[in-house]
Amino acid sequence: MDKLEQLKLKYQSVLNLIAQKGVRLTHVHLEKDKLFVQGSAPSQEIKNEIWNQIKLVDPAYGDITCDLTVDASLAPPVAEPKKYTVVAGDSLWKIAERH
Helix, strand or coil: CHHHHHHHHHHHHHHHHHHHCCCCEEEEEECCCCCEEEECCCCCCHHHHHHHHHHHHHCCCCCEEEEEEHHHHHHHCCCCCCCCCCCCCCHHHHHHHHH
């Protein structure tokens, strides 16, 4: 198994999280004997989650370079909140059934 495949296997949980969280990758390759991962995350929180996972795999992260930027356009659109005016005869149960 070559070095790139070894590092991908080592950081598979990171790569899975990247895919799960909607991070758009532009590069995943071997650079200077390190796994080089570059892309854009939908938010700073997701970027931090990725880094936390990297640190769980290897606290020194000596064999990975992760260059993520934040691109809010990758985030799913936020749904508009629905408003409801309570009327006579309403109960929480009735409201919950309708909405």
